[in-house]
Amino acid sequence: MADLQLRSVTKAYGAAEVIKGIDLDVAEGEFCVFVGPSGCGKSTLLRMISGLEPISGGEVKISGDVVNHLGPAERGLAMVFQSYALYPHMTVRQNLSFGLENTRTPKAEIAERVGAAAKMLQIDQLLDRRPKDLSGGQRQRVAIGRAVVREPRIFLFDEPLSNLDAELRVEMRGEISRLHRRIGNTMIYVTHDQVEAMTMADKIAVLRDGRLEQFGRPLDLYNRPENLFVAGFIGSPKMNFFAAEVASGALKLAAGPTFALPEGRFDLREGAKVTLGIRPNALKPAAAGLTLTVADVERLGGESYLYGHSPDGSAITVHSPGQTGVEPGTEIALSPDMAEAHVFDADGRSLRRH
Amino acid sequence: MANFLTRTRGKERLHWTDWLSYAYLLFGVVVMFGPVLWLALSSFKTEAELQHYPPRLLPYIQKTEKIPGYDSALPIFKVTKGALAGQEVAQVRRIGLVAQVVRPDEPGKLVKLPIADRKPVEHVALATSNYVKLFKRFDFLRFLWNSTFITVVATAITLVINSMAAFALSKYAFRGRGTVMALVIGTLMIPQTVVLVPLFLVVRDLGMINSLWGVIIPGAATPTGVFLLRQYMLTIPDEILDAARMDNASEWKIYWRIILPLSAPAIAVLAILSIMWRWNDFLWPLIALTQSKFFTLQLALNSFRGEFNTDWASLLAMTVLTLLPIVAVFAFLQKYIATGIATTGGK
Amino acid sequence: MYKLISPLMQLVDWPMRAFQSRFGQRRLAWVFLAPNLALFGLFVFLPVILNFAYAMTGSEHILLRDRPFVGAQNFAQLTNCKDYLNPNSCQLDVFWRAVHNTVWFIVLQIGFMVGFSLLTALILNRKIRARGFFRAVFFFPVLLSPVVVALVWKWILQDQGALNGVLSSLGYQPYNWLLDPSWAFGFSVFLTVWFHMGFYTLILLAGLQAIPRDVYEAAAMDAASPWRVFRKITLPLLMPTMIVVLVLALIKGVQTFDELYAFTGGGPGSATTLMIQYIYETGFAGAPRLFGLAAAASILLALVLVALTAVQLWVTRRNANG
Structure with missing residues (x-):
């Protein structure tokens, strides 16, 4: 068990800087998810923490000790890889015990720890099989088991569920969460899937382009995104954005209508160009307001989605509970719930007062 | 003819091009296999049968019989002419064109016969005398040992150092x-x-001339082996290596516990190639080994070859014994060999 | 086997681990490379340099410091000819005869080899029974040793051999084939084709099988005649493989020595003496041992080989890139 601190950590390949100074504190026992679009540096950051990737600048501290100079073996971490990276020529048992043998753990203890981990992950019947004879989900369990037996200070997960089909992914998601509750270790989990991040994390770190965009609890990120990127990235379907201008304390949309904002919640300057963000479930049909030209309707039975665009061409998604009679090609009027509005300045920073 | 050159094939019944194809292939079997089979059959012929001209396909042995009053078994002939025509006789000795024979039931009574009037009584049998002689009269076991030692040791060294180099070249980014x-x-x-x-x-x-090490060491590092293994190792995912590093394995341990076992198919191919190269190697051993006690089988075979008089009896037997291991390896590992040679260009 | 060497490997683990923690993971690459590179250096690159040193010095002395510098004299001797097409007009007529023989040998051998290999590969690529067996039949001589191959055919061609036996039973006179320069040369070409064609057949067969089936199906839909399919689809798509085969056959052909040395010994006279045998006999077999001349000849040979290999690498790279 340990906590993790990153202090202006950077990584550069020659002149190309891929991690541009990240500060982060992960508390002991926390489940922290790194999320971001592909190429944002989240996997690189994880590999820097693991010791597989050298650190160009800054400090990585585990339990307060700087570990920059330590190799992967000496940091006391374990990692679950995207491709599982099981040793194909070894049985499940050998896969689990390889790491312990390398640290010259006594044979009896290896057997005991392997047995316990296998039982916990329900792979105790598979111990004498080879990886090629296992299903995707079973391989995943073995990969996790290999980390568990090591009893690491911190678990690292590198997009571990991306190779599984949708159903299994949901199941394994729950399984990893249960594992965390059960053993309570610090875990760092990398994914590009914000649903995974929202459902599993204690804390989410949203990364983009080698920078930390926001770090906080899932619902804080959802409710109070600090910038346009986080607002767009967290939440599904994506938040709707409208170009607008501040006019006497209200927002005049480029699409036409004007909407009033809750008093005192935002720092507004008269005449400033801003972006209004409204989640799909905060747009409601109304007698008058924002005009939506419906292009597509998805009817899922219990809920419906309307897709289309406003008169100025902004794409709009509307989530409506229940079933809808709206047909594609028609126009309807929408009224946003301004109590749930987000406003960002021209640089994309949130204008919300803290 | 045109159909014959394409992939189109006969449907239910054999097209005439199919007959032509099979004819060619059977002809191929005769030309490719025939000579080697002929050599193998010949190696089981007696010295006398080897002198027989024109040569006969199968090895024959003349019947011999122990006749009371004579120390060694006497060769049996059938008389074709004269008073004894149709009877079997044992030849005691031959003087010029006249043979002295006895009848087995009358061992005391010498009869003179013109040699044209008798025909040897023979039956088909494999004579092992050439092989026996090889072990008795020549240092065959020494040549065999030299060849085996060179092949095994050189292949082991090649596999280890080539796989090490291939590992470094496929899995490390270094200046x-x-x-x-x-x-x-x-x-x-x-x-x-x-x-x-x-x-x-x-x-x-x-100081390695006239030493088996002088043959083993210079060719132990092969560029082909490095290429072959590197190409294969590139297909092993780096994540497995990372997983092993997280599992506390040293780089050397990763090499021999992870990389080596996972490269087994490529290593097998290189092993077979190396065994073939080494067993069949000729020019360099010819230069490096000049004393006959260091000769490999190939050199020994070559040294048997005289300009005019060649000891074919021993040579044939030795040739068969030399190609036997390769044939055995081939029979078991045909698939590996073919793919291995096709992917590396054989050298 | 693996279990056997495991303890040995474990033994090496400790010093390697020490090196790794002392110098870091990246420098470890050089440790892995060291044995191989050392052997390359000692037995390939050093000899290449020495080759030039010996080619430019004379005398029969073996130690470099005893050998006087003669500049390009060895090369001048080798290339001193009135008429390059007539070996007898050259100072070193045997060398030029070897060059002539090699050129003729390669031209004939490659012609027959590629022809038979292609024919065999095309037939093996048809829907035939026991394809694996027939492929093995054509392939197996590749595995034999050159000396064995030479002896197999010598045994057939010797004056009391099978060939003469068959001929005399047909009423012909027996003939001493290998004592006749033309026949000896002809049989040398035949023997090498017999020996190596399985290898090229295999490569061509792989090339044929790599041609996608749907191309043929498309051609069948276009009602192309079989001959046109062969000319317009099979041959062009097989061309990259054909070029590889040609270049490989050239490279190996130039280096032919073992099987012919054991087959004819280069004779009768120098009728079947090729380049490598000339180098071998000049440098090692005869007395005096003319190392300088042999080195110079091998440099000339190396120039040809380097050019051919460069072509090969270029071709394979081009093929690999599509």
């Missing part, structure tokens, strides 16, 4: 990797045949 790869390609361009003179001098200065 100078490009240069090393260029050097390996460079050695591919310099076959042993063009550096014979200086190679001889280098090996001589190292």
Whole structure:
């Protein structure tokens, strides 16, 4: 068990800087998810923490000790890889015990720890099989088991569920969460899937382009995104954005209508160009307001989605509970719930007062 | 003819092009297999049968019989002419064109016969005398040992050092990797045949002329092996290595506990190639080993070859014994060999 | 086997681990490379340099410091000819005869080899029974040793051999084939084709099988005649493989020595003496041992080989890139 601190950590390949100074504190026992679009540096950051990737600048501290100079073996971490990276020529048992043998753990203890981990992950019947004879989900369990037996200070997960089909992914998601509750270790989990991040994390770190965009609890990120990127990235379907201008304390949309904002919640300057963000479930049909030209309707039975665009061409998604009679090609009027509005300045920073 | 040259094939019944194809293939069987079979059959012929002209396909042995009053078994003939026509006689000795024979039931009574009037009584049988002689009269076991030692040791060394180099070239990003790869390609361009003179001098200065090590060491590092193994190791995911690093494995342990077992198919191919190269190697051993006690089987075979009088009886037997291991290896590992040779260009 | 060497490997683990923690993971690459590179250096690159040193010095002395510098004299001797097409007009007529023989040998051998290999590969690529067996039949001589191959055919061609036996039973006179320069040369070409064609057949067969089936199906839909399919689809798509085969056959052909040395010994006279045998006999077999001349000849040979290998690498790279 340990906590993790990153202090202006950077990584550069020659002149190309891929991690541009990240500060982060992960508390002991926390489940922290790194999320971001592909190429944002989240996997690189994880590999820097693991010791597989050298650190160009800054400090990585585990339990307060700087570990920059330590190799992967000496940091006391374990990692679950995207491709599982099981040793194909070894049985499940050998896969689990390889790491312990390398640290010259006594044979009896290896057997005991392997047995316990296998039982916990329900792979105790598979111990004498080879990886090629296992299903995707079973391989995943073995990969996790290999980390568990090591009893690491911190678990690292590198997009571990991306190779599984949708159903299994949901199941394994729950399984990893249960594992965390059960053993309570610090875990760092990398994914590009914000649903995974929202459902599993204690804390989410949203990364983009080698920078930390926001770090906080899932619902804080959802409710109070600090910038346009986080607002767009967290939440599904994506938040709707409208170009607008501040006019006497209200927002005049480029699409036409004007909407009033809750008093005192935002720092507004008269005449400033801003972006209004409204989640799909905060747009409601109304007698008058924002005009939506419906292009597509998805009817899922219990809920419906309307897709289309406003008169100025902004794409709009509307989530409506229940079933809808709206047909594609028609126009309807929408009224946003301004109590749930987000406003960002021209640089994309949130204008919300803290 | 046109149909014959394409992939289109006969439907239910055999097209005439199919007949032509099978005819060609059967002809191929005769031409490719025939000579080797002929040699193998010949090696089981007696010296006398080898002198027989025109040669006969199968090995024959003349019937012999122990006749009371004579020390060794006497060859049996059938008389074709004269008073004894149709009877079997044993030949005691032959003087010029006259043979002295006895009838087995009358061993005391010598009869003279013109040699044209008798025909040897023979039956088909494999004579092992050539092989026996090989072990008795020649240092065959020494040649066999030399060849085996060179093949086994050289292959082991080649596998270890080539796989180490291939590991470094496929799994590490280090400064100078490009240069090393260029050097390996460079050695591919310099076959042993063009550096014979200086190679001889280098090996001589190292005191390895007339030593089996002088044959083993110079060719132990093969560019082909490095390429073959590197190409295969590139397909092993780096994540497995990372997983092993997270599992506390040292780089050397990763090499021999992870990389080596996972490269087994490629290593098997290289092992077979190396065994073939070494067992069949000729030119360099010819230069490096000049004393007959260091001769490999190939050199021994070559040294048997006289300009005019060749001891074919022993040579045939030795040839068969030399090609036997390769045939055995081939029979078991045909698939590996074919793919291995096809992927590396055989050299 | 693996279990056997495991303890040995374990033994090496400790010093390697020490090196790794002392110098870091990246420098470890050089440790892995060291044995191989050392052997390359000692037995390939050093000899290449020495080759030039010996080619430019004379005398029969073996130690470099005893050998006087003669500049390009060895090369001048080798290339001193009135008429390059007539070996007898050259100072070193045997060398030029070897060059002539090699050129003729390669031209004939490659012609027959590629022809038979292609024919065999095309037939093996048809829907035939026991394809694996027939492929093995054509392939197996590749595995034999050159000396064995030479002896197999010598045994058939010797004056009391099977060939003469068959001929005399047909009423012909027996003939001493290998004592006739033309026949000896002809049989040398035949023997090498017999020996190596399985290898090229295999490569061509792989090339044929790599041609996608749907191309043929498309051609069948276009009602192309079989001959046109062969000319317009099979041959062009097989061309990259054909070029590889040609270049490989050239490279190996130039280096032919073992099987012919054991087959004819280069004779009768020098009728079947090729380049490598000339180098071998000049440098090692005869007395005096003319190392300088042999080195110079091998440099000339190396120039040819380097050019051919460069072509090969270029071709394979081009093929690999599509």
